[in-house]
Structure formats: structure tokens, C-alpha cells
Amino acid sequence: MNTFERNVLAFAVAACLGLVGPGTAIAATATAQQTTPADARQDTSSEAKQDKTDTEQSRQAKREEKKMAAVEVNGFVSSIENSTALKRNADNIVEAVSAEQIGKLPGVSIADTLGRLPGLAVQTLNGRPQVVSIHGLGPDFSTALVNGSQQVSTSNNRDVQFDQYPSSWFDNVVVHLSPEANLIGQGLAGTVDMRTIRPLEKDKPESAINAHYIWDSQSQIAPGSGVGDKGYELNGIWVNQFLDHTFGVTVGIDFQSNPSQIKHQAPWGYPTDANGNLVVGGSKNYGISDQMNRNGFLTTFQWQPNDRFTSTLDLTYDKFIEKQQAKGIEFPLFWGTNVGLTEGNVSNGFVQSGVYDNVKAVVRNDYNKTNARVYNLHWDNALRINEDWSANLTGAYSRAQRHDFLLESYAGTGYNVGHGATDSIAFYERDNGMLYLDPTLDYGPGQLVLTDPMGWGSGATPKVVQAGFINAPRTDDYLATLALSAKRDFTSGPFSSVEMGVARQTRNKTYTIDQTFLTLPNGAETAPITGSSCDPLSWMGIGSQLCYNPLALIADGTYSEFPTALSSIAVPPDWKVRERDFTSYLQFNIDTSLGNVGLRGNVGIQVAHTAQNSQGARVEASAGGTNGSNATLVPVSGGTKFTRYLPSGNLIFSFTEADDLRVSAARVMARPRMDQMSASLGVSGNPTYLPNTDPNQSYFSASGGNAKLKPTMADSYNVSYEHYFSGDTSGYQCTSTESKASELCRSGGAGGYVAVSGYFLQLKDYINPNAAYLYDFSAFVDSYLTPEQQKQLGTPLGIVSGPTNDGHGYVKGAQLTLNLPMSLLTPALDGFGVILTGNRIKSSLVYAGNSTPISVPGLSKWTANGTIYYQHNGFEARISNSYRSDFLGEVSGISATRIEQTLKGGSTYDAQVSYSFEHGPLSGLTLIAQGSNLSNHRFITYQNGDPRQVQMWERYGRRYDVGISYKFQ
Structure with missing residues (x-):
């Protein structure tokens, strides 16, 4: 990394966190000058050209890897491990849940599943988990997306009632606890992004049926x-x-x-x-x-x-x-x-x-x-x-x-x-x-x-x-x-x-x-x-x-x-x-x-x-x-x-x-x-x-x-x-x-x-x-x-x-x-x-x-x-x-x-x-x-x-x- 690159990076870190002062940036510049040979900053060398080619190939591979889809998983342990991988690979702070297998998220409903994630809780209405609280804040302060698109609500407000979404539709759900600038429709407390299966990200045909008696x-x-x-x-x-x-x-x-x-x-x-x-x-x-x-x-x-x-x-x-x-x-x-x-x-x-005494009751048949x-x-x-x-x-x-x-x-x-x-x-x-x-x-x-x-x-x-x-x-x-x-x-x-x-x-x-x-x-x-x-x-x-x-x-x-x-x-x-x-x-x-x-x-x-x-x-x-x-x-x-x-x-x-x-x-x-x-x-x-x-x-x-x-x-x-x-x-x-x-x-x-x-x-x-x-x-x-x-x-x-x-x-x-x-x-x-x-x-x-x-x-x-x-x-x-x-x-x-x-x-x-x-x-x-x-x-x-x-x-x-x-x- 050359001196210019290190200066830019130091400035970006300082702008993001507000924790780095001018002295730190100068120190970073000095370090770069001491550890970076001058010839390494010249693009005319064959080594630099090869490095650039290797870097380009590496980043092209990473671009391919950034496509979001789950590996073929089977069972609760596989769901946990894939959810952990989603969390680990994210470029912000997230919690995630992945399907146990095609058409089957863990939990009895998608709201119930979300309520088990760290930092989340659900409120029950009419006997069913319905709305989600993120970091203690009520449903007014979070939003819901399906495949990145913001969702409307059946209530008389903005809060999304998650029991309206069948859990069988979703391959994984990612909850963004920290926002990114490219996240349109983000919430104050967090953003719930529910993602359906992408058929071309599967190697072969897959299908499943689930039947329950309740x-x-x-x-x-x-x-x-x-x-x-x-x-x-x-x-x-x-x-x-x-x-x-x-x-x-x-x-x-x-x-x-x-x-x-x-x-x-x-x-x-x-x-x-x-x-x-x-x-x-x-x-x-x-x-x-x-x-x-x-x-x-x-x-x-x-x-x-x-x-x-x-x-x-x-x-x-x-x-x-x-x-x-x-x-x-x-x-x-x-x-x-x-x-x-x-x-x-x-x-x-x-x-x-x-x-x-002297109570006049009203019998209700509603x-x-x-x-x-x-x-x-x-x-x-x-x-x-x-x-x-x-x-x-x-x-x-x-x-x-x-x-x-x-x-x-x-x-x-x-x-x-x-x-x-x-x-x-x-x-x-x-x-x-x-x-x-x-x-x-x-x-x-x-x-x-x-x-x-x-x-x-x-x-x-x-x-x-x-x-x-x-x-x-x-x-x-x-x-x-x-x-x-x-x-x-x-x-x-x-x-x-x-x-x-x-x-x-x-x-x-x-x-x-x-x-x-x-x-x-x-x-x-x-x-x-x-x-x-x-x-x-x-x-x-x-x-x-x-x-x-x-x-x-x-x-x-x-x-x-x-x-x-x-x-x-x-x-x-x-x-x-x-x-x-x-x-x-x-x-x-x-x-x-x-x-x-x-x-x-x-x-x-x-x-x-x-x-x-x-x-x-x-x-x-x-x-x-x-x-x-x-x-x-x-x-x-x-x-x-x-x-x-x-x-x-x-x-x-x-x-x-x-x-x-x-x-x-x-x-x-x-x-x-x-x-x-x-x-x-x-x-x-x-x-x-x-x-x-x-x-x-x-x-x-x-x-x-x-x-x-x-x-x-x-x-x-x-x-x-x-x-x-x-x-x-x-x-x-x-x-x-x-x-x-x-x-x-x-x-x-x-x-x-x-x-x-x-x-x-x-x-x-x-x-x-x-x-x-x-x-x-x-x-x-x-x-x-x-x-x-x-x-x-x-x-x-x-x-x-x-x-x-x-x-x-x-x-x-x-x-x-x-x-x-x-x-x-x-x-x-x-x-x-x-x-x-x-x-x-x-x-x-x-x-x-x-x-x-x-x-x-x-x-x-x-x-x-x-x-x-x-x-x-x-x-x-x-x-x-x-x-x-x-x-x-x-x-x-x-x-x-x-x-x-x-x-x-x-x-x-x-x-x-x-x-x-x-x-x-x-x-x-x-x-x-x-x-x-x-x-x-x-x-x-x-x-x-x-x-x-x-x-x-x-x-x-x-x-x-x-x-x-x-x-x-």
C-alpha cells in the first residue's frame, strides 16, 4: 500500500468514527513512508503489474462470492451454522436466521423465529407473535423488506405484522442492526430483510412439502x-x-x-x-x-x-x-x-x-x-x-x-x-x-x-x-x-x-x-x-x-x-x-x-x-x-x-x-x-x-x-x-x-x-x-x-x-x-x-x-x-x-x-x-x-x-x- 492510499484510508477511518485526530493521520503517513519501498509504488514494474492482475482476480472472486444464497443445509445445526456465516460475512452489524432446509425456517412462525435472535423480542397479539422489537424499541422504529424492497402494513400505522408472511417462503432473514448508505427503507432501530430463494443459485431442482396438524x-x-x-x-x-x-x-x-x-x-x-x-x-x-x-x-x-x-x-x-x-x-x-x-x-x-350491589350487567355476544x-x-x-x-x-x-x-x-x-x-x-x-x-x-x-x-x-x-x-x-x-x-x-x-x-x-x-x-x-x-x-x-x-x-x-x-x-x-x-x-x-x-x-x-x-x-x-x-x-x-x-x-x-x-x-x-x-x-x-x-x-x-x-x-x-x-x-x-x-x-x-x-x-x-x-x-x-x-x-x-x-x-x-x-x-x-x-x-x-x-x-x-x-x-x-x-x-x-x-x-x-x-x-x-x-x-x-x-x-x-x-x-x- 503506497503513501497516498494510507493517507486516504486514515482519513476515511477518522471521518467514520470521529476518533482519529490529525496526529494519528500524520503518524500513519510516517509509518507508510518507512515501510513502503519507492519502487513498490511504480506501476511500470512487472511485479506491480502482476500484483494488480492478482488483486483484480481476487476482487472478481469476491464479487462472485457476495451473491446471497444459502448452501444446501439440512437440519437445525446446519441452519445455525449458515446463519452464523451470514452474520460473519456481513459488512455491517447484523443478526441472521437461515432455513433448516428448503421451505422450512426454524420456529413456528417467522415472527417467532425473529424473536429468538439476539437483541430482538416479539409482542403477541390474538395469541400469535406479531410485531418485532429491536434493541428494546417498539415496531414503530424498525422497517421490513422483502428482497430489499420496503413493505407496507395491514395495521393503521407503519408497523409490519410479521404473521402475514408465511415462513416457508424465505431462504434466510437478515436483521440489519447498523445501517448502510445503500440500504433504502432502513429503520431507526433496525431493518428486517426477508429473502426468498433464488432458483439460479441452486445447482439442481429442489422441492419440499410440509404438512402440520395443530x-x-x-x-x-x-x-x-x-x-x-x-x-x-x-x-x-x-x-x-x-x-x-x-x-x-x-x-x-x-x-x-x-x-x-x-x-x-x-x-x-x-x-x-x-x-x-x-x-x-x-x-x-x-x-x-x-x-x-x-x-x-x-x-x-x-x-x-x-x-x-x-x-x-x-x-x-x-x-x-x-x-x-x-x-x-x-x-x-x-x-x-x-x-x-x-x-x-x-x-x-x-x-x-x-x-x-345493584350491578346492571351487559351480556355480550360479539x-x-x-x-x-x-x-x-x-x-x-x-x-x-x-x-x-x-x-x-x-x-x-x-x-x-x-x-x-x-x-x-x-x-x-x-x-x-x-x-x-x-x-x-x-x-x-x-x-x-x-x-x-x-x-x-x-x-x-x-x-x-x-x-x-x-x-x-x-x-x-x-x-x-x-x-x-x-x-x-x-x-x-x-x-x-x-x-x-x-x-x-x-x-x-x-x-x-x-x-x-x-x-x-x-x-x-x-x-x-x-x-x-x-x-x-x-x-x-x-x-x-x-x-x-x-x-x-x-x-x-x-x-x-x-x-x-x-x-x-x-x-x-x-x-x-x-x-x-x-x-x-x-x-x-x-x-x-x-x-x-x-x-x-x-x-x-x-x-x-x-x-x-x-x-x-x-x-x-x-x-x-x-x-x-x-x-x-x-x-x-x-x-x-x-x-x-x-x-x-x-x-x-x-x-x-x-x-x-x-x-x-x-x-x-x-x-x-x-x-x-x-x-x-x-x-x-x-x-x-x-x-x-x-x-x-x-x-x-x-x-x-x-x-x-x-x-x-x-x-x-x-x-x-x-x-x-x-x-x-x-x-x-x-x-x-x-x-x-x-x-x-x-x-x-x-x-x-x-x-x-x-x-x-x-x-x-x-x-x-x-x-x-x-x-x-x-x-x-x-x-x-x-x-x-x-x-x-x-x-x-x-x-x-x-x-x-x-x-x-x-x-x-x-x-x-x-x-x-x-x-x-x-x-x-x-x-x-x-x-x-x-x-x-x-x-x-x-x-x-x-x-x-x-x-x-x-x-x-x-x-x-x-x-x-x-x-x-x-x-x-x-x-x-x-x-x-x-x-x-x-x-x-x-x-x-x-x-x-x-x-x-x-x-x-x-x-x-x-x-x-x-x-x-x-x-x-x-x-x-x-x-x-x-x-x-x-x-x-x-x-x-x-x-x-x-x-x-x-x-x-x-x-x-x-x-x-x-x-x-x-x-x-x-x-x-x-x-x-x-x-x-
Whole structure:
């Protein structure tokens, strides 16, 4: 390496890390002058020419090796070793998981698989792992890619629900914990890139089928059509090559029917009684049977007519329908009308038991249905122009459509408070967080009528007998991407290549919700109802109740539908967000050495420019009312533009063949939640403040979203020291095509590793969801005020309660991971292995006007994962544990909105045993038995930092499945 090269490298290292001063650069120059002969810097010598030729050939080989595809692997150990190789060979800090064999990732779902990776955790919803937390940060701060293209979401936000992706589609999944400039669609905490099989990177045709039978430990809790406690999964994958290995096809199918049984409680809250003690104020209780049916289809076409051009087209379609039968009873207790309380046991200011009198219960027979479709198109065209230049053109389209139908049906002893029998209910707060109730009334068939037991609709004008209600939200989310990049390879110098590119993205997301009262014909207050007896709440002390089909009541005319524009929430809920993003990047890739220390990685910058616009609605005051059926909505809109500069650097120092130090520094961002960007406003006026000129106490005020929200920014620093144990590839088929592309083959084997890492994120512009900002209400003056009132108006300015970018803070953590094949300790333990990881996270978040720091939402202070496995002669067994401490998370609130609550942590276990026939007529066949949530972990949320103040309590039971897998030889 000549003097100029060493100077450039020293400057690059200094720019990346900010750790090298001028003196260091000078020292590096001096060293170069002392150790580099002058004739070695002259290209005219034959030795230099030969060196250049050798270097060019070496880098050409490395370019071939950088193609991403897995070696042919079989079994859990092979998956671990290939995942380790993916991690080891990456040019940034990543975690990875690889398929055990074609069409089979380890774990019961892709979300479950991701939750076992170091630094990651999952949140369970409806009995299934769904969203991912990276380094303690919630799903708002990470993004998901499929083959490098960003994905949309079926939720009303950006968070990707990973249970919408069949795990059988993916060859490997790489989680980027530190970004690179060429990573378009990167997240603040991390980026999950799911990669499907590339058919031309396989030597020969491959195919496999997997079939599973699934059941719950809890038998069906709630009766009704479309649900049960049994299910199945059937998937298959087929890969083939044609036309002398120049054209390849991958076809995948996945059919699933997954059951869940949910015991659910949702206490209303904890008011203070006459003695100053906290006591449960009411509770909504269900037994829920849930069934999610999914059909997924994958097709990949790959064309490589020569060594210079490859075109790959990926098409996926995923449709799932989820149905829930929810049967239960809602008990208004302390917050009920004219209810009396007799305290029992009181502990530290909290009423543990007692008796409520004069309780008017609401018997619930609810039905929920979700219908969603996810489409993806990804077309990648890679062209090698010559030995030095290559280019890539990619077009992608991702779309998600979701329609929810949430039906509530009420029955009781009579209409409104004061009519019909009331109940005397003893209650007990159990140590496990469950509320146990002992009512005296019979809530079975023949005792009840269809009605509005609590008079929930009586406040509307005109009066509504609300015997039921329908929420029907819809989301439509699409993202179109066009990206062009170029790469220049170098045959000498510290940089192996330079990349540059641009990407144009357009994203539209629309959220609408229809709300309908279900009333009784001709204004009746009650109607007779017949049904059957069921006991969905026997687990919490309640006997049988009336169960019926609410859909049949709509079909036969028992229910009349009464649409309302705005009922259950004050702010008009409909919104549309449009984002137009233009991203450019420049990245230098490093591949050199510093003396005896190898150095690789990259430095670069990404520039992201966004123009965002939001459309929503507000209530027209002149319509004669501001809620219910009287509300008239008028459109409002808003938006902003911003540009963010995102530098990044990743340096990997290889001290030996087995020891790497990885250092990363970057600026990253997380775009605002889309529901928080809503332009919708709930406007109100206070006549007593009419002449005031202070905007903080003016006539106008409102609540809503903020169309001018900017991204949350962070300066991210990561460091990881990794020692890799020796391994070999003797058990793998590193054949021609695959040996060029395989991470495992080119790394020389992977026998496990130990890693110590730390990370620090300095947060700024963090979004405060409960802030307030100044707003000009001039557009509302004419419709809200008479001419005389307009003369008295002191100011059109007022305060809007909504999200702003006024938070700042940090997240920091340390992590230890051990991936140890036990044969490294002694040959007697050959086949045994352990994977252990622990993560300690600390955070602080401060909002403007409040100096008291809080924990960052979604963050668990402690997370840990452990797996013990054994594999020998086709037999495999493993047990895994995932633990996370309490954290702020998201659950579904009223009208399908998302609300934050503290989620109680704990451990979940799963296990798997299998046997693969390696020889004879059954060769290729694998028998599998596995179970998940074997600890029967409870899902609990609570408030005010007090685990006794439970807000949601759920138990899902254990899930078992047995299956067969056959890989065609």
C-alpha cells in the first residue's frame, strides 16, 4: 500500500468514527513512508503489474462470492451454522436466521423465529407473535423488506405484522442492526430483510412439502361458526432451472388455519372509593375463539442469459381471513349507576375483595372478522457493464388492504338503568392478576332481552336504543418504488468499490371507519331473544350465559342499522396520508488491511427528501351538533416537506481469522406514525373565553393529529467484538454454483461464536403523542360564530392537543451472545449445543415542559433468549426460552385505535423434536412434533406502574402440532 492510499484510508477511518485526530493521520503517513519501498509504488514494474492482475482476480472472486444464497443445509445445526456465516460475512452489524432446509425456517412462525435472535423480542397479539422489537424499541422504529424492497402494513400505522408472511417462503432473514448508505427503507432501530430463494443459485431442482396438524390445549371457549380449536398448515416449495441453467423458477404455496383460544379480561380502571382505596371500576370479560385462515402464493422468475445480466421477478400474494367469536359479560361496578360497594380485604391501599350491589350487567355476544390482502411485486435487473462498472434497476410495488368488521350485541334484564333486575357480585383480585367474580343472577337463556342495558345511546339526539354497535375500519396502503444504482469496482487502493444510487418512492395510506348503531325496530326498547346456554367465562367464576348468533339478528331484521358519522371518538377518525420520497446515496466500500489487521466495511451518506400531505375531516358546527348522527364533516388538509442527511460508517477490523471488531456510527430516522399524521380535528369552542387574546385560553381549541410531524432522529453507535469458533463444511454440498454464492462455504465453516456488543442511540425530535401546539382557527370562524360573536372574538389562535416533535433522550444497552456447539468442549457432547443471549437496556425520554424522564415506549430493560439442542443421525430435539421484562406496548383500543399500556413481561417456552430418514425408501422424510407457549404465559397490561392495576389480562393456552416434511431428492 503506497503513501497516498494510507493517507486516504486514515482519513476515511477518522471521518467514520470521529476518533482519529490529525496526529494519528500524520503518524500513519510516517509509518507508510518507512515501510513502503519507492519502487513498490511504480506501476511500470512487472511485479506491480502482476500484483494488480492478482488483486483484480481476487476482487472478481469476491464479487462472485457476495451473491446471497444459502448452501444446501439440512437440519437445525446446519441452519445455525449458515446463519452464523451470514452474520460473519456481513459488512455491517447484523443478526441472521437461515432455513433448516428448503421451505422450512426454524420456529413456528417467522415472527417467532425473529424473536429468538439476539437483541430482538416479539409482542403477541390474538395469541400469535406479531410485531418485532429491536434493541428494546417498539415496531414503530424498525422497517421490513422483502428482497430489499420496503413493505407496507395491514395495521393503521407503519408497523409490519410479521404473521402475514408465511415462513416457508424465505431462504434466510437478515436483521440489519447498523445501517448502510445503500440500504433504502432502513429503520431507526433496525431493518428486517426477508429473502426468498433464488432458483439460479441452486445447482439442481429442489422441492419440499410440509404438512402440520395443530390444536390448542384449551378446548373451544366460545361457540359459533368459523372458529374451532383445531387447525392445519400445508405448504410446498418447488425450484427448477431450464434452458441450460439460464432460466429458473420458484413456486411456493402456503395454506394455514390457525386456532387460538383466549381468556380475556379488560378492567375499566381503578377509581378511589370513599375510604381512599383503589378498587376495580368495572370489567369487560370474554371467552374468545379465534381462527386465522391464510392462503399465500409465491412465484419467482430468474433469467440470466449470460454472466453480465440477471433479471429477477418476485410476485407474492397473501390473503388471510380471521374470525373471532367473543362471548362474555360486561360488569359496570364502581362506575355503574347507583352501585354500592362493601369492602373486604384491603392491602396497601388496594381493595383485594368485596361485594358490589345493584350491578346492571351487559351480556355480550360479539363477532369480529378481519379480511386482508397483501400484494408484492419486485423486479430486479442487474447488469455488469464491464470489469469495473455494474448497474442495477429495481421496480417494486407493495400493497396491503384490510377490512375489519367488529360487531357488538347487547342483552340484559331490561332497558337502561332502573329497569330490570340487578345483581350482587362478590369479587376477588387473584395473585396472578385475574379478577374472579361470583354473581348471583342467572344470565342464561330465558332470563334476558335484547336491549340497551346501560342506556349508552340515550344521550343521542334523537334518543337511540343502542342494542348493538358496528365498527368497520378499512385500511389501504401502497408503496411504489423505482431505484437505480451504479457501482464502480477498484482493483487497487483501500476502497474495493464505490456505489451511488437514487430511489423514488410514493406511499399512500388511507384509513376510514364506518360506525353504525344497531337498534330495535319501531323504536322498541327491548326485544325477545332466544339462544343456547354456554359457559365462556367459567374460568373466572361465572356460570352459564345466553349465547346466540348476532349476524342472524341483522339478517332476519331483528336489528335495524342506524349509521352515525361520529359517535365513539371525538375526533373524526378518517384520514389519508401521502408521502413522496426521493432518496440518493453515495457509499465507499472498504477492503484493505492495516499492517496485519484486515479492514473492511463502508462509509457513505444517504440524503432523504420527503414531501408529505395528510387529509382528514372536522365537524361542521352549524350542522346543529358535534357528535352522533348530527355530525356533518368537512375536509381539512395539511402537510410539510423536509430533507434529512444520514451519514453512516461500518468498519470491521479482523485481528485474526477468528476475531472481528465491528464499529458503526450513523444518523438514522423513524418516520412519524401515520395515524398521528392525520389532519382530522375535533374542534370545540368555549363562549366564556370569547374576548380573550391569550391563545392558551382562547375561544377555540381542538384535538387531533399533526400533519406537520417530522421524523424522530437518532445518532446511532454500535460496537461488537466477535470471536468465531472453528468449523468445517464437510457435511455440506458446496457444489459449483452454490459454492460461489454460499455464505457458509466461503467463510470456511462456522462452528459457533461468542460476541459482546454495545449500542447507544441519542434520540431527538422524538414524537410526544400527548403534546399541544398553536393553531390558527381562522377557517372555522364563520361556521362557529355569529356575526356578533365574531366582533367579540379576541383571537382566532388556539391550542390543539396532539403530537409534536418535542422529545429527546437516549437508549443504550449491552448484549452478550454465546453460540456454542458442545463438541468444542469434548467429543462426548457431539451433537449438543447451546445458544444464549442476554440484553440489558436503559433509556430516558424527556418531553418539553416536563423534566421528569420516562422509559421509551416499547422498551424492555431485560431480554434474554436461550436454546438447547441436540442433533445426531437424523434425530433432532431442542427447547427454547424467550424472556423480556415489563415494557410499554400497544394494544387495540376503542374503535380499533391503538393505545399504549405497560405490558407485563415473562418467559415463554417452545420445544421441537423431529426425526429425518437419511437412507432407504423413506429418505427425505421428516417427522416433527412441536409445542409453543408451553409455559402458558399470560398476556397482562397494567397502568400507573402498579401491576395490581391490570388493564388487560389474557391467557392463550399451549399450542401443539405434529407434522411431516418431505424433501424430494
